[in-house]
Amino acid sequence: MMKRLLAVCSAMAVCLLMATASLASGTIKIGALFAVTGPAAFLGEPEKKTLEMLVKETNSKGGINGMKLEAVIYDTGGDATKAVQLATKLVKDDKVAVIIGPSTTGESMAVIPVVEKEKIPLISCAAGIKITDPVKHWVFKTPANDHVAAEKILNYMSHHKQKSIALLTVTDGFGASGRDQIKTLARQKGFTIVADEVYGPKDTDMTAQLTKIRGIKPDAIICWGTNPGPAVITKNVKQLGIKTPLYMSHGVASKKFIELAGADAAEGVMLPAGKLAIYDVLSKNDPQFKLLKEYDHAYKKSYGSEASTFGGYAYDAFLLTSNAIKRSGSTPEQIRNGIEQASRLVSISGVFNMTAKDHNGLDLSAFEMVRIHKGDWSMIK
Amino acid sequence: MLFDQILQYCLSGLSTGAIYGLIGVGFSIIFNATGIINFAQGEFVMLGGMLTLLFLETLALPLWAAIPCAIAASMVAGLLFERLAIRPLRQPTPINLVIITIGGSILIRGLAMLAWGKDTHALPPFSGNDPISILGATILPQHIWILVVTVFIVAVNRFYFYHTISGKAMRACAYNRRAAGLVGIDVRRMVLFSFVISSALGSIAGLIVAPLTMTSYDVGIMLGLKGFCAAIIGGMSSGIATVIGGLLLGILESLGAGLISSGYKDAIAFIILLLILVIRPQGLFGKAESERV
Numbered sequence: 206m207m208k209r210l211l212a213v214c215s216a217m218a219v220c221l222l223m224a225t226a227s228l229a230s231g232t233i234k235i236g237a238l239f240a241v242t243g244p245a246a247f248l249g250e251p252e253k254k255t256l257e258m259l260v261k262e263t264n265s266k267g268g269i270n271g272m273k274l275e276a277v278i279y280d281t282g283g284d285a286t287k288a289v290q291l292a293t294k295l296v297k298d299d300k301v302a303v304i305i306g307p308s309t310t311g312e313s314m315a316v317i318p319v320v321e322k323e324k325i326p327l328i329s330c331a332a333g334i335k336i337t338d339p340v341k342h343w344v345f346k347t348p349a350n351d352h353v354a355a356e357k358i359l360n361y362m363s364h365h366k367q368k369s370i371a372l373l374t375v376t377d378g379f380g381a382s383g384r385d386q387i388k389t390l391a392r393q394k395g396f397t398i399v400a401d402e403v404y405g406p407k408d409t410d411m412t413a414q415l416t417k418i419r420g421i422k423p424d425a426i427i428c429w430g431t432n433p434g435p436a437v438i439t440k441n442v443k444q445l446g447i448k449t450p451l452y453m454s455h456g457v458a459s460k461k462f463i464e465l466a467g468a469d470a471a472e473g474v475m476l477p478a479g480k481l482a483i484y485d486v487l488s489k490n491d492p493q494f495k496l497l498k499e500y501d502h503a504y505k506k507s508y509g510s511e512a513s514t515f516g517g518y519a520y521d522a523f524l525l526t527s528n529a530i531k532r533s534g535s536t537p538e539q540i541r542n543g544i545e546q547a548s549r550l551v552s553i554s555g556v557f558n559m560t561a562k563d564h565n566g567l568d569l570s571a572f573e574m575v576r577i578h579k580g581d582w583s584m585i586k
Numbered sequence: 587m588l589f590d591q592i593l594q595y596c597l598s599g600l601s602t603g604a605i606y607g608l609i610g611v612g613f614s615i616i617f618n619a620t621g622i623i624n625f626a627q628g629e630f631v632m633l634g635g636m637l638t639l640l641f642l643e644t645l646a647l648p649l650w651a652a653i654p655c656a657i658a659a660s661m662v663a664g665l666l667f668e669r670l671a672i673r674p675l676r677q678p679t680p681i682n683l684v685i686i687t688i689g690g691s692i693l694i695r696g697l698a699m700l701a702w703g704k705d706t707h708a709l710p711p712f713s714g715n716d717p718i719s720i721l722g723a724t725i726l727p728q729h730i731w732i733l734v735v736t737v738f739i740v741a742v743n744r745f746y747f748y749h750t751i752s753g754k755a756m757r758a759c760a761y762n763r764r765a766a767g768l769v770g771i772d773v774r775r776m777v778l779f780s781f782v783i784s785s786a787l788g789s790i791a792g793l794i795v796a797p798l799t800m801t802s803y804d805v806g807i808m809l810g811l812k813g814f815c816a817a818i819i820g821g822m823s824s825g826i827a828t829v830i831g832g833l834l835l836g837i838l839e840s841l842g843a844g845l846i847s848s849g850y851k852d853a854i855a856f857i858i859l860l861l862i863l864v865i866r867p868q869g870l871f872g873k874a875e876s877e878r879v
Contacts, residue, residue, distance in 0.1 A: 246704045376849070402848045407808040409799030412598040413843035413851075416591050433706040433800045440798070444717045444726050445594070465708045465800055469715060 232273045233535045235260070235526060236301030238291055238316065239330075239519075240308040243283035247431075248308040251516030252330055253278055256305060258507050259523045269530050281307055285315035292316045296323045303540050305522040306330050308515075310378055317344055326541040328525060330518035333382060337564040345544055347521035347554055349479075349567040351379075352386040354455040357477040357572045358427060359387070359394055361585070367424035367450065371400035373414055373438060375430030383429035383454055399423045404434060412441045419447050431456040436465035443470040450475065455572060458482040459513060468580030475585065477572035479514045481553050483582045487573070492551050500553055517553030524552045525559075590722030595844045596837055597720070601729040601798075603836020604736040607820075607829035608791035609813025611743065612784035614824040617817070618760035619780035622683040626667065626691035628810020629698075630785040633660045634792025635801030636698055639707050649712065657789050663694070664785025668778050691806070698803040709796040728797050735794050739787065740829055747824065756780060815859045821869015831870065 237256055240249035260276045268274060277299045281288040288307045295301045296319065303326045307313050310333030317336070320327040320343050329336050332348040362370075370391060374380035380403070391398055400421050402414040415438070418426060426449050428438050435457045442451055451474050453462075458478035463471045480487060484497035500520060504512035528550055529543025547566065550557040555571030575582040609631055616624040637659045641652035671690050675682060712731050717724040746753040758766040759776045767773050791809075792801065799805070812835065819831030835855055842854040862870065 250704070404848060405808075405852055407805070408851070409795065409805075409809070410598055410602045410840075413595055413840040414848045416594040416598075417844050417848075420588075420591055433802070436706070436708070437799060443715075445724055446717060446719075461705065465706060467708070467715065 232275045233269070233530060234275050234277055234299060234301040235523075236292075236295035236299060236304040236325075237276060237278040237519075238281050238288050238295070238304065238306035238308075238312070239278060240283035240312070241278075241280040243281075245283040245309050248330070248515045248518075249280070249283070251513045252306065252308060252519035253280075254508055255504065255512070255516035255519040256523055258503060259520065262503070263527065269527050270535075272530075272535060274527075277301055281312055283309055283312070285312045288312035289315050289319060292319045296320075296325055301325065302535055302537050303328070303526050305519060305526070310336060310382075313344075313346070317341060320344065325537050326544060328522035328544065330515070330522060333378070334386070340562060340564050343541060345525065345559065345564045345566075347518045347525070347552075347557075347565075349455075349554060349571040350565060351383050351454075352390060353567065353569055354477045354572055355383060355386045355390055357569060357574060358452050358475075359390055359396065360569075361475070361574050362396070362425055362452075363394060368395075369397045369399045369423045369425075371402070371418040371421060371423035371426045371449075372398055373400075373402045373404065373411070373418065373426060373428045375406050375434050376403050377406050377430075379431060379454075379456060380429050387427060387429070404430075404438075406430070406434060408434065409437060410441065411438050412445060415441050415445055415447060418449075419445060423449060425450045425452060427452045427454075429454045429456070432459075432462055433465055436462055439466035439474055440470045452476060455479055455514075458575075460511070463577055463580050468577075471577045471580070474577045476575060476577075478575045478582065479517065479554060479571065480573060481512060481514050481517050483573060483575055483584070486575075486582050486584055492556060493553070496551055497553065514554070521552045521554050521557070524550065525557065591844065592841075593721055594723040595840045597723050597725050597729070599837030599840030600833055601725065601732050601836070602840065603816075603833035604732050604829070605791050605795045605809070605832070606812045606816040606835050607832025608736055608739060608787055609809055610816030610820060610828040610832050611739070611824055612787040612791070613814055613817040614820070614822045614828050615756075615784045615787070616780045617822050618824055619756055620672075620683070620777050621763075622680050622687065623814070624781070624784065625684065625687045625810065626694060627784060627788050627813060628806030628808075629691045629694040630660055630664060630788030630806075631792035631795075631809050631813075632698060632801065632803065632806035633663055633694070633785075634789025635709060635796035635805065636702055636707070636792075636803070637789065638793045638796065639709060639801065640702075642709070649710065653793060656793055657786050660785045660789030661782045664781045665778065667694075667785070668781035672777070672781070673774065691810075695803055695806065702803060704803060706800045706802040708800050709793070711797040712794075726798065728794070732794050735790065736829060739790065740826055743825055752776075752779065812855060815855055818859055819862050819870055821866075821871060823869065823871070827869060827871045834870075 239252045241253050256276055260274045264273050279291040305328050308330050310331040313329040313331045313336050327344050329346040334350045336346045374384040400418050404411050428435050435453050453476040455477050459482055480493050481497050487494050501512045525544050525547055529540045533539040533543035545559050547557050547559045555567040557566040559566040574585050576585045612627045637656035638652050641647045641655045671686050711728045713727045747757055755771045756776050759773050763773050816832035816835050817828050820828030839851050839855055843851040
């Protein structure tokens with residue numbers, strides 16, 4: 206009797222073991238930390254939706270190398286402390302093979318020590334340059350560095366012999382980082398900064414700063430911020446009748462900006478745009494064109510709204526991950542190596558060329574300079 | 587050159603200041619009727635803009651119809667807020683009420699976020715977008731709307747509080763609630779009125795400023811704080827003093843940003859607030875109250 210019981214028990218145990226084993230080899234867990242709520246929700250929400258859409262799509266096509274994907278997505282609320290807790294949870298409890306996110310630079314910097322210690326690859330969706338500079342073994346990021354966008358503007362300016370710059374930047378992380386980058390680059394390239402003004406993220410009127418700038422008569426104004434500030438500034442510039450060329454950052458490269466500022470006031474504003482925002486004016490021969498169109502259509506079909514650059518960051522991260530799994534395997538170590546070896550990987554933010562020295566992999570070609578004309582983008586050289 | 591710069595700073599300051607003033611008046615009216623600071627006042631500003639947008643775009647009403655609808659809907663929101671959150675309180679100590687208004691503001695903001703999403707929206711200007719030049723400084727037609735509406739509201743307020751029975755009754759509650767109750771004024775109804783009136787004022791401020799500043803579910807926080815500053819400078823008066831407080835704040839902010847440094851713009855507002863609280867807690871124009879025993 207006893208013996209039979211033992212046999213049944215052991216048989217059950219074996220079954221159970223096999224079940225878990227098959228489960229482990231049959232699914233790959235992808236962890237994600239996005240700021241779905243809170244002040245950075247405009248980043249986290251499209252990122253989450255994009256990842257969910259892609260995982261569903263991949264699984265319906267039979268997964269990667271026969272293995273299904275499972276996304277474990279947590280909302281950090283944009284809070285670095287919470288991001289660290291959730292990262293630990295993803296690693297210890299959910300046992301994910303890779304983490305996508307967080308959405309903001311602050312959170313990413315906070316999570317980095319966790320993933321470095323636990324040896325889990327992290328693909329951040331935040332733009333801050335310090336995430337991958339200096340290079341960390343386990344850390345990658347998909348948005349192009351701010352200084353790439355800044356360089357794009359300055360190159361365009363020197364091409365048009367504009368030498369003095371008035372800066373107007375927002376007092377948050379994005380603006381402060383942009384301000385530093387432009388100042389450093391401007392010094393290297395021989396521009397002079399004649400005004401260095403700032404505004405608060407919730408400010409509703411910037412005519413004071415612009416009046417001051419108008420008095421200084423710079424060759425160009427560069428504004429660095431995300432909506433709604435730049436839209437207010439664009440309206441204020443129109444109101445004050447300032448004719449100086451106005452450059453914006455890539456942070457406002459969406460139709461939303463033109464809608465907020467009004468096509469009339471936004472006429473002539475120039476900015477470096479990620480290619481997703483402007484794919485319909487892009488050359489059909491551009492390597493990214495087909496993918497951008499597919500992503501935009503798929504996103505519209507799933508969620509009824511236009512795909513955004515921010516969702517694109519999650520797309521890139523997913524593509525890097527799935528590409529790495531296909532190439533080298535599904536353990537954290539293999540995924541990390543696969544990401545680092547990605548070369549000429551055509552994605553949403555650009556064409557990625559990762560190396561051991563460059564964990565971002567994007568260059569100036571990630572952006573195109575555009576001018577707003579009649580409420581739409583037009584490419585400028 | 588310097589003259590038209592200064593004129594521009596002043597004009598910009600006046601129009602933002604008028605908004606601060608309007609929001610401040612909303613704070614003062616409730617403070618006078620109930621003795622509490624309604625920290626949800628900023629959310630009514632947000633509701634003004636967002637509801638106008640709702641009536642304008644979702645329900646496709648023309649602008650002249652959308653605006654009164656939005657104000658009416660905000661008044662209903664103010665009424666519900668008082669009925670559901672303020673009145674049922676068993677021990678209405680000021681600190682409890684203030685905390686409830688903070689909770690209410692978070693709730694209203696959250697609901698707005700769920701209803702309208704997190705995007706920023708723009709309202710069309712009431713009458714065109716062509717700048718008007720005044721001695722080298724420029725303003726937009728919307729700025730004139732703001733100034734005219736502010737003057738109009740101050741006049742209506744003055745009339746209401748000094749020449750109508752219910753306005754006088756509300757002032758009586760402000761002076762002494764107990765005595766007002768004893769002479770037969772329904773104090774609770776006056777409190778309800780004060781919430782309805784100030785939510786209307788808040789929403790008017792929100793919808794006339796929205797074409798310039800855009801609106802989103804979280805515009806109420808900063809505008810509410812600035813309005814609060816204006817009310818403090820004006821000594822919590824529900825009339826002209828608070829509006830002057832707002833104008834002063836707007837002009838100082840704008841001059842500070844232009845002439846000193848734009849980095850200190852908000853700091854200037856809050857330094858003024860601190861100075862007033864320390865030096866003249868009764869407001870710039872108020873007479874010091876003496877405690878009678």
